[in-house]
Amino acid sequence: MHGDRRPESVVSLTDRISESLQISHERDNGSADEVENLMVKLKFLPYKIRTFLIRNGLSTLFDNGFPAYRKYYLKQMGIWKTSFEKQQQLDWLLTEWAQYITSKYRGRGPNNHTYLSEAEPFLEQFAKRSTQNKRLVGYTGSVTATESLKEEVIESSALSVQESLTVAKQEKIDMKGKGMVIFFPAIPGCGKSAVCKELLNDPGELVANGRSIHSLMGDLVKGKYWPLLAKERQKRPKETITLADKNAPNVEVWDTVRDICNDTSAIGVPVVPDSPGTELNPFALDALALFMYRVIQRQNHPGNLDKESPNAGYVLLMFYNLYSRKNRKEFEGALRQQFGFLVKLPILKPERPPLPSAIQDVLSEGLDLFGSHSRKHGKLDSSKGSLSQKWSIWEKNLRQVLNRNAVYFNDIQTPFKEAFESVRQQLIAILKGEVPINSAGEEVRSFNNITYAALTLPVNEVTQTLQHLAATNIDIENYFCDRMVILNSAHVTLAHKHAHGVAAVAKFGDLRGVEVPVMLTAFLFSAKLCALEARIMENEKGIYSRNPWPHVTVWTAKGTRPKESNFLPQMLQSGHAWRVDFAPVVLSGVVELL
Structure with a gap:
């Protein structure tokens, strides 16, 4: 040894x-x-x-x-x-x-x-x-820390910028006859309700040319918020500006907003709190700390998230965790990709002292506790489960630490008037067509925002295949009966930036939209995940997957990452997974960069 x-x-x-x-x-x-x-x-x-x-x-x-x-x-x-x-x-x-x-x-x-x-x-x-x-x-090699993904592609593959990084051109959008849905991929305490209220009171040029503006506050809505918002927009003129006063923390909500926009002739404009973020979250800890401080200062909040809420800290950690696995560039890139626009809400002064160590410590303790709670109890409320006593102690300590630093928080945050004016001016610029949008209808895509290349498959046809398997195999039927399996998307990964390198992904840039036949041959499943084995059939472009085991991930349990489905063949060999072969099903896949 x-x-x-x-x-x-x-x-x-x-x-x-x-x-x-x-x-x-x-x-x-x-x-x-x-x-x-x-x-x-x-x-x-x-x-x-x-x-x-x-x-x-x-x-x-x-x-x-x-x-x-x-x-x-x-x-x-x-x-x-x-x-x-x-x-x-x-x-x-x-x-x-x-x-x-x-x-x-x-x-x-x-x-x-x-x-x-x-x-x-x-x-x-x-x-x-x-x-x-x-x-x-902690690598200290010669690779420059500020390399962009575009530069990495050029260095690693010697591809020219013209060949490997072709992106759509920007163009101005004509807002005549179009409305606007302003929504907030954010965290409680960021100030979205205050911004919405002030936009209603003082919209400025947003209501030029006879436009109207209205707001729907999530905390005052009984029932499902987004369907109600869609109905409200359908009742109003198409040019109406809608303020969606509710946190929109995930891709599923963003897809819903996009659908509402498409159905009501509107553009979607995400307003995000400005923050440098961390390596694994688009929001830095000083932003999270400020949001927590604001929440515990509230009184009589309509959503009951205020100083009287015993689990306010846990709720904000839960929201914070919803954004995990994306840094700031990836977060903003995903929103720009889907909507073409992005408005930033200033929250912290550029020149500010660092976060006090006492605040860092209490946040780190909370994040660790949240991780333990999630692994043991999933989404169970913090007042329940084996860690409830620890949560109670932490919540009390959190309030004490944050309140002791009231002067610090009041000093570092951007004055509301300044933040509001910044948001309003950005929105007016978009409405006037002064901010360009991607000519394909979305955004200027750069490889900095692309993680992998894949063959996307028709979800309904993959779902039909799974339903047929469940109807003909009792083991698969029982497997699905015990699990909530809802397939929202289906793809076979061709190359992943983190697993295969940037150059491997970039090579598919010129192949976007190409259709390739994909054969599904088997269903592999374990207690925590399942996938369909896929074979990419011979094609004129020579497209193949860099993964040793091409597959379509169907479902993963909470806390299990989709990429772990790569190990199903090894789990099968060790007896921790099972395989069901079936008559091959051939579907048509389309090359996409995601």
Whole structure:
């Protein structure tokens, strides 16, 4: 065994520190020098992660499969009290490592010497793919931290900008005869209701040329909000400006807004609180802290989310978590892609002191507690479950910390008058046609906003295939009876930015819209996920999937990521998944960049 084995030396290490390593004098056929060199090369990944999560987990991964390995490393992180955010990042890294090493070694995994030779190039390539990855592993190589995805494509594939980054042109939109739906992908406490109220009172040029403006507040609506909003718009002139005073935190809601816009001749305009975000969330912690502070200052809030709410902190953490897995660029890019416009609501002064450590600590504690609660109890209210007492203590501590820093919060936030004027002017500019929109009807797509290339499949035909399987196979019928399976989209991944590199995704840029026959041949399922095996048939363009196992992810349990379906074949071999073959079904897939 190489490396310091003393437990106390491991306990003292932090997640971000790369330390010098003492290589023991054990030698095995002259390989020690090579091992030592590799250990030095690997200094950019913390020792305890490399040793305990990667090396020591190999036997679990190869003997018991990925689910057991994931359980192993999440348990280790829990023992180390790794923050919830860092756990999410490491989960992504270790999932990729598992896929990489199991696809290369069939059956028995590499030994302690060989694993170093495999881990070093894997981690180096992982770090080079994005700034986020570099920060995670602490890589200090020559890749510039500010590289854009466009630059990465050019460097890694030598493709010209003209060939690989062709995007739609911008053009001005004619707003004559069109209305506007203003909505808020945001978090409680961001100030959306105050902005809506002020826009009603002082719309300025928004109501020029006879336009009208109205607002619908979610907290005052009984029943489903978005269908009611659609009905309200249908009653009014098409040119009406609608203020959707409700948080719109996910893609499903955005799709609904887009449908309402299409049905009522309107454009959708998302208004988002401006924030630099974090690597895994479009909202930074100082923004979250401000939102929490504002909420606990409220009195008599119509939605009962105010200073009297015993679980106000938990509710805001829940909203914050709804945006996880997207950084600010990805978040804004997804909205621009769908609606073509984006308005930013200023919330924090550019020149402001850093977040006090006491606030950072209480937020980190809350995020960790939320992670534990979600893994144990899912969406169960924080007042219930095994962690209810801890939640009660944390909520009380949160209020004390935030209220002690009232002067800080009042000093760092943008004055409301200034924030409102900024939003109103941006909206007026859009209404006047001064802000261009993508000529294809949406946005200027850049590869900075593209994560993967895929063959999208008709959802109704995939659903019919699943229904037929359930009707003809009792095991599949029972499987679906126990689970809420609603298929909203279906695709076969061709190449993924994080798994295959940017160049692999960029090569499909000129193939968008090409139809390719896809054959569905089998249904694989486990307790937490299921997928359809797919084969991309021969085609003129030579399109194929870079995934070792092409498939269509059908369903995943809460807390299980869709990408884990990549491991269903390995889970099948280890007895943790099952397979049902069926007569092939051929569907038509369309190349898309998503």
